[in-house]
Amino acid sequence: MGEAPAFIADDDVSNGLLLKSKGCETIINMGCNKTFAIGAMGNGSDSSIGVRILDKSTSEWVIPTVFGTKPALSKGHSAIVLDEDRILVIKSNSTSDDCFWFLEVNTAFVREQRARLGTEVVAWSKGVVGEAQIPVVISGPSGVGKGTLIAKLMEEFPMLFGFSVSHTTRAPRDNEQNGFHYHFTERHVMEKDIQDRKFLEFAAVHGNLYGTSVESVEIVTDQGKRCILDIDVQGARSVRASSLEAILVFIRPPSFEQLEKRLRARGTETEEQIQKRLRNAKAEIDQGTSPGLFDHCLINDDLEMCYENLKKLLGLSDGSGKATNLSVPETVHVPLEHTISKIDKKILINCTAPQQEKPANNMFVLDLSSIKGGAPGRTRGLNFYAAGPSLTGTNGFKMAS
Ligand SMILES: Nc1ncnc2c1ncn2[C@@H]1O[C@H](COP(=O)(O)OP(=O)(O)OP(=O)(O)O)[C@@H](O)[C@H]1O
Ligand SMILES: Nc1nc2c(ncn2[C@@H]2O[C@H](COP(=O)(O)O)[C@@H](O)[C@H]2O)c(=O)[nH]1
Secondary structure, three states, X not given: OOOOOEEEEOOOOOOOOOOOEEOOEEEEEEOOOXXXXXXXXXXXXXXXXXXXXXXXXXXXXXXXXEXXXXXXXXXXXEEEEOOXXXXXXXXXXXXXXXXXXXXXXXXXXXXXXXXXXXOOEEEXXXXXXXXXXXXXXXXXXXXXXHHHHHHHHHHHOOOXXXXXXXXXXXXOOOOOOEOOOEEEOOHHHHHHHHHOOOEEEEEEEOOEEEEEEHHHHHHHHHXXXXXXXXXXXXXXXXXHHOOOOOEEEEEEOOOHHHHHHHHHHHOOOOHHHHHHHHHHHHHHHHHHHOOOOOOEEEEOOOHHHHHHHHHHHOOOOOOOOOOOOOOOOOOOOOOOOOEEEXXXXXXXXXXXXXXOOOOOOOEEEEEOOOOEEOOOOOEEEEEEEEEEOOOOOOOOEEEEO
16 A cells, blocks of 8 residues: 555635645545544555544544445545535546545435434545446336347447346346346345445335345446346336436337247246236336336337337437447546646646646546436546646645655
8 A cells, every 4th residue: 555645735725625634634624513534544454545523513533434335545635625515535546437536424315324323424426437328227027028128238239338237035047147147145135235225226026125236336337338227117116216317218018918928938937926927017017108107118029129219219229220329438547746626616636747847738627517416326427628738826735645
């Protein structure tokens, strides 16, 4: 691990945006009578960035309950207050998926958890650079062909889509791999994880528990890919009601007889299970085809035609099977020495290069005007671009190794 960074406050930082250093921690004063210390906790045992809170009314330091994936310690980081709810932390020398982190200190999610637990709470949310496209939920009765359609999409566009691997308490089928088709788990483990808020949605389906973990969606988003979820109608309803913005597609069979035929031909369920799935299918088709819940409804009669229609509504095809909408994740690299400052929703990152005689073209902008999401998932929609030559005397602070 690298040596602890020191932080030097610029003289003109007076508006409470960010404050000085304390050893290897950044010290941030928030308006809520609290001071946040962010950095290595000094005990040498934790490999992630820690947080302590000073309650100024009691002068006591508190270790909060931390939600979300914690950022790993890096050689240096800087921090700046975004608003009364969040602090932005920028890690130096990090890859694009590990550079920008939001420490939520008073968002709706944090307030909810604080009220539930009766303790101080903070939550980390990793920033995702680029125009992450909203997840796609594919729903429909068992046997309609959801998995088949998703497999075709993943095969044709492996760089564009990533599958959210669900958790389930049902037993694996012969051809199913743990961690690829599902995370197969025990009911008591899954129930505990649900209690611990690890799931974005979950439902009891055909007698087993199924759920989408926050982490499963994050893994896909971190790869810069568009997340596809294969979930039942109850799950789709939960997603609709959640903070996860998604496009919801219902797949319906051409007829109930065809559905039964497909389920039987698949040969993966016992007669009893097939009967249960068919009984549930009736209610699912009713709910899926009634207005309000789903954005789109496709009939999976001819598989190729249904697949073309799916691609069309996802903006992937002009109808001829040609891809039209491929995107590439951006790369980000913030050096150890930099200053940051904030103008409205834009963060200016001035990468100083003292060894160079002339200032290099090293001013970058992190545009936060289109961000979406937040803890317990990711903060998406960050834009990062070069803004021109370095400026001096900006309202920021310098981080040194
Ligand atoms: N358009 C189609 N015409 C005929 N058979 C199809 C069609 N689409 C899929 N199938 C077949 O139907 C069976 C069920 O499909 P699939 O497993 O993809 O359904 P599913 O909706 O994912 O089911 P579950 O919800 O139970 O996972 C498979 O054997 C598949 O090959
Ligand atoms: N609400 C959720 N439903 C899910 C999830 N993963 C799968 N499913 C749905 O369960 C049924 C049965 O699936 P099978 O693999 O046992 O045939 C099917 O309708 C899936 O869409 C999930 O994470 N959440």
